[in-house]
Amino acid sequence: MIISTLIARVRAYMRYRASVRALSSLSERELADIGLTRGDIDSISRESAFA
Numbered sequence: 001m002i003i004s005t006l007i008a009r010v011r012a013y014m015r016y017r018a019s020v021r022a023l024s025s026l027s028e029r030e031l032a033d034i035g036l037t038r039g040d041i042d043s044i045s046r047e048s049a050f051a
Contacts, residue, residue, distance in 0.1 A: 016049035 023031070023041045031037060036044065 019045035
């Protein structure tokens with residue numbers, strides 16, 4: 001039980017980091033096209049990974 005919870009958290013963190021990396025690689029214009037700013041990257045990534 002504890003191990004499966006730990007694995008789930010590690011996977012969620014990996015999804016979070018992948019999302020941050022992908023969004024951070026976009027230009028300001030590309031971010032604006034999808035309705036985001038640089039300041040939104042962390043919160044959007046957290047919401048998608050840990051939801």
